[in-house]
Amino acid sequence: MNYKKLIVFSISFLAVFFGNIIYILSCGGGEMDPYDYYISYFNTYLKGQGYEPFYFTSLSDYYDEATPDETTVNVQDWRNYAGDKSVSTDDIYRYIYKFSREQVAQIADCSTKGQNCSLADSAKNNSFALYLANPKHQEAARYLLYAKDCENIVYNPDPWVERGDQSGAMGDLYEEGKGLLANVKDKDIAQRYKFQLLRLTHYRKMYRETVEAFDRDFGKAGNGNLIYNKALALKAGALYHLRDTVNAAYLFSKVFAAEPGLREMAFLNVKWTHTAAVDIFPLCKNNKEKANAVALYSFQIPSVDFTGLRMAYQLDPGAAVLSAMLTREINKLESELLTPRVAAMGDSAGLSLGYYSYSYFNQDAEGISYRDSATALQRFVDDVAQKGKVQDPDFWKVSAAYIAFIRNDLSGARSRLEKYPVKDPALKDQWELVNLLVTLNEQKRLDAAFEAKLLGSLKWLDTKLGQINPDGYWYASDKNLFFNKAMRNILATVLAPGYHRQGDYTKEALIRARCAALHLGVPPYDAVNMVKDEMSAEKLIALYDFLRSGNKTDYEKYLVAYFPKDISMELAIGIAYMRVNNFTAALPWLKKSPVKQQPVSYQVWTDQLQDFGEDTADARHRTPITASQFCEEMVRLLNLTKKPPVSAAVYHKIATGLFNISYYGKSWSMLKDYRPSTLWYTASCEKDPFERQYFGVYDAEIFYTKAAQAATDKEFKARCLFLAARCAQKHVPENKDDKLYYLSLMRNRYFPVLATNYNQTAFYQKVYGQCSYLQDYVSETRRKK
């Protein structure tokens, strides 16, 4: 066995196999879902419409688009302008956002000429086009053509084309627009022209002129519609470029307050001003504006901190934005307080829940500041819920109960739930969910009586599940899949660990199966993995008997319906027995399992002078050997060992079978679906009977030794001794000192007898050339002499 060769092989294997992947990971990819990286039971979409970009996620810049977005509002404004019932918003949308310049030009032309011109089909089928084609509406039709022309100059439709400075083209358009505006009588159309002209001024970097133009054309109006707000944003931007950052920030905050579709833009622009809320307070006209400013700046803060929320509430308790701010604080506490606690509870049950690396998390030292923050938030929310001055009092009541749950104050949560029944239907579901969570956590033991109640809750959750889009490229957000996530979290982080702690592995497997059936993210292992990797034969038999038993409770029947049908429990049990070398017990189970599903080997009976390699059919190994056949042969051989005298060949064959199904053998797939190349024997393997054999190959060594003792042929004896030496090498304890580790490998207990008594055999000559440990041992011995 050549240590050096192995290292080279491993590194090359790893490098070739993983080299690309490692490098890709180090440059990107392997990232967490920005909407699902912590345990959350609080729906971000409950209250807070219009502030969707600012829902909490610390892994993504913005959460979602605001409602209503700019397109929707613009289309609605045109609909209101038209005032004609026959004009549909769909058609308006298509006309403005999808029609080409040619199509729009044709309509404008028809409208201006006033004759019955023939329209293209696309226009004939569009109610808004027909409306515009009417000469009565020619101002609107002409305007939309002008707007289209501006769009093509103001935005570069093709990023691959460097257009250079567009000031000339913009100047021309400006003059054209001015001319058109002079003849417009309709106030709304005039306002839109003024907006376009304003934008062309701003984009030509004429900032003073932009400010003047806004004050002149929009200053008095202030009717707060979309066009006005877009114009206001242009003035604010101009002020920013003129270095008047405070005024700019103030105006952007007004845009932020007025127009959901422009909030993201206003928020980003305020960040550029590098101001704080207090900087713009002197400009705010009233407390409402101050509260809005506080809210805006608070959205910049990703850490637990409700100072802004408290201040905004004191300034304007009726503000709509408070709900969005409160939701953020709750989500932050879910991330910083709830998730670590649940993860720690999972760890204590021996289950890693997969929420990122809290292994270094020191609960007492770090968690303290979050617990204090949570307590302070609780007091604040309780106070607000009681006073009831806010826009969504029911929302604050449910929040108060949920915050108590986050703080692990279950009785506090329970009392608040009872004190605050909710009427708002949107919040009823959230109330029910919090209620369920409290009940689950209050329950000390998951027994049959509780399970009967739990069934109702699980079925209720089923009615709330959303449809997963199979083509969905991006991650799930709370909008459609909130209850799917909640159910998955309850199953994977509460119920499964709960049953595991109780020692009820059957139920744990059933819960995991139900969880996997949600197809939403990956808990550390699902039922299939559990059956194949985590359960001993005894536990599997218990599960097997349960699945076949006749009298199941309704709860059990519900769960069993989700249990995967294509797992062969018999095969799993057989392999579980094989793993602990109990071939006698394994055999009857393997005989019952479907042959097609059994692992197959070709070379399991051929001893290996080197580790690893592929177990494939070749000229010398044509016969497939199923697990069942392998087991049968092992049982037969083991029975032969009970009737002395036992031939060396029998012992040798047993040992070979045992070695070859170990981690180092070619036939490891008899016992495992997957063998990563990065595992090795460690001291902790001694604790687990499977790992002891899989990594330590103790029994294989014993049988090779017996084979050596029983053998008469010197060559064969040497062979068996060497094979035993290979096994002994596997369970050498690890040592941080590389030199000492190498020495312990070199001083293999079988080398003395091999080197002394068998060094004349042909076999010894062959392996001496291959095994550097043996060579080094021999040199060391020679030196000592």
Add this chain to the structure above:
Amino acid sequence: MRIYLLILLTLLLAACRHEAPRQPEPAFYYWKQSWTGNPLELQYLQQLPAKKLYIKMFDVSPDAGGKPIPVAVFRQQAPLPQGQPLVPVIFIMNEVWAQLKDTAEITAFTGKTSRLLEDMAMALPDRQIREVQVDCDWTQTSSSPYFQFLTTLKSQPFFRDKTLSATIRMHQVKYRTSSGTPPVDKGLLMCYNMGDLRKAGDHNSILDPATMKAYIGSDRISNYPLPLDIALPLFSWTVLFEQGQYKGILRNIGAAELDNRELFIPQGKHLFVVKNDTLFNGYLLRKGSELRRETTNIELLKSAASLVAKQKQDYNPTIIFYHLDAATLKNYPLHELQETYRLFH
């Protein structure tokens, strides 16, 4: 007897191959999006003296829908220097290749890229562009479309009379068989970012001679099938880890800031541990987080340069310092940079 001695001497003399000294050419890489004509940068350019200035024209990365688009397009806010030839560079993110499904798409993409590059090159003061460079960290999977792109690019009229070079990273030198060799006229060996930036631990992922040695071996550079220019790093940065997880690079926290014992406890060669939760220079730092200060200094640079310089190709390499940035250059007196590139003689 004497004749044998004479023969022996002759043989020995013949065995001493007299290697002609190389003429390395120093150069700078400019990676920022706007050229602002910073006086220190101009001074270094003139006095190194840099024989070339590499300027990144744009990046290509996939947009939200997966289509490749140009980003970070270069803007000239001050006159560019006239003293050295300019080499336009484009950086292509490896993710782009997965989105191009067939030859037609690759050809279309190549056309767009070359047109934009040509337009931008024409706007540069030095109209005699002699070399163009492509920077892409390709992988085994993307080698086929990327190499196809390079071949098609070279056949475009604008590129036919120009030298086309491509960046080669450490792992692509070591695993030449699986990575492949790009079909270009020459390569640029990037002697930096050789470690795993995102792996927590007390190492320097920018430049580490032992790691570099493992990659370049004793002859992988001299045996590389393309003539290789060499890029050496001058930059430093601080990397943030929270609970062993990579969080990002902190732009304005350097050695001076980390010297603050109230906030940072030094640990090991490059690590600092955050003492208390704090908001520092705009970053929220949690107690227990680790900051890893990765630097390059002149000793490290020279030792890496010596390693690389040992493997000579039959070619006068351009030695490019990454990157031309006043804040970075302040740490490197000119004469030290000159000593470094002279190691390649």
